[in-house]
Amino acid sequence: MTASATDFETKQTPWWLILMGGILSVVIGVLLLTLPVKTVFALTLALGFYWIIQGLFTLVGMFIDHSAWGWKLFIGILSILAGIVILRYPISSAVVIPAVFILILGIQGLIYGIVMLIMAFKGGGWGAGILGALSIIFGLILMANWASLAAVVTLVWVAAFFALFAGIVQIFQAFRQRAE
Numbered sequence: 001m002t003a004s005a006t007d008f009e010t011k012q013t014p015w016w017l018i019l020m021g022g023i024l025s026v027v028i029g030v031l032l033l034t035l036p037v038k039t040v041f042a043l044t045l046a047l048g049f050y051w052i053i054q055g056l057f058t059l060v061g062m063f064i065d066h067s068a069w070g071w072k073l074f075i076g077i078l079s080i081l082a083g084i085v086i087l088r089y090p091i092s093s094a095v096v097i098p099a100v101f102i103l104i105l106g107i108q109g110l111i112y113g114i115v116m117l118i119m120a121f122k123g124g125g126w127g128a129g130i131l132g133a134l135s136i137i138f139g140l141i142l143m144a145n146w147a148s149l150a151a152v153v154t155l156v157w158v159a160a161f162f163a164l165f166a167g168i169v170q171i172f173q174a175f176r177q178r179a180e
Contacts, residue, residue: 015178022170029164036156037094044094048086055079098155103146109139 031039058076062069086093116124116132145151 012177015174018170018177019174022167022174025163025167025170027167029160029162029167032156032160032163036153036160040098040156041090041094044086044097045090047097048083048090048093050083051079051086052083055081055083095152098152099147102142102151102155106139106142106144106146109135109142111139113137113139 028039028043055076055078058072058079062072062076086097113132113135116128116135118132120126120129120132142151
């Protein structure tokens with residue numbers, strides 16, 4: 001007898017943990033809308049500390065699990081160095097990190113658009129073609145404007161509204177799960 005994916009029980013995340021995540025998302029969203037510069041600065045510092053801690057854990061994990069130790073060593077050292085650079089130059093990092101994120105989104109949009117166009121020409125339909133063309137245009141626009149202040153401000157606003165929306169959904173989900 002073989003087991004299928006539906007035969008295994010999965011544990012649900014406790015409702016109160018979902019609630020806490022939702023509240024944190026709403027708080028971050030509100031802070032990004034009301035105090036965007038200070039919030040981005042604080043989140044950048046948190047990212048610096050996170051990368052240092054994650055790098056240390058990766059290095060320690062390398063000694064416990066010896067598989068792919070070269071990659072773990074590289075990623076661990078790179079994470080620690082990135083965290084140190086962020087903490088050493090927090091103001092520059094608070095500007096550069098969102099700009100680089102916009103560039104990465106642009107590249108991702110371009111690659112996704114090319115894949116969708118290829119799928120459209122291989123029988124994926126005109127919907128895939130339109131989506132691919134729009135993704136390429138969107139990716140090129142992001143890549144052309146990745147270093148502009150307007151792009152960074154827009155990213156902060158989008159992140160704020162996304163955090164608010166996601167937080168509200170998580171809060172409702174937590175109370176719905178609790179009622180079950």
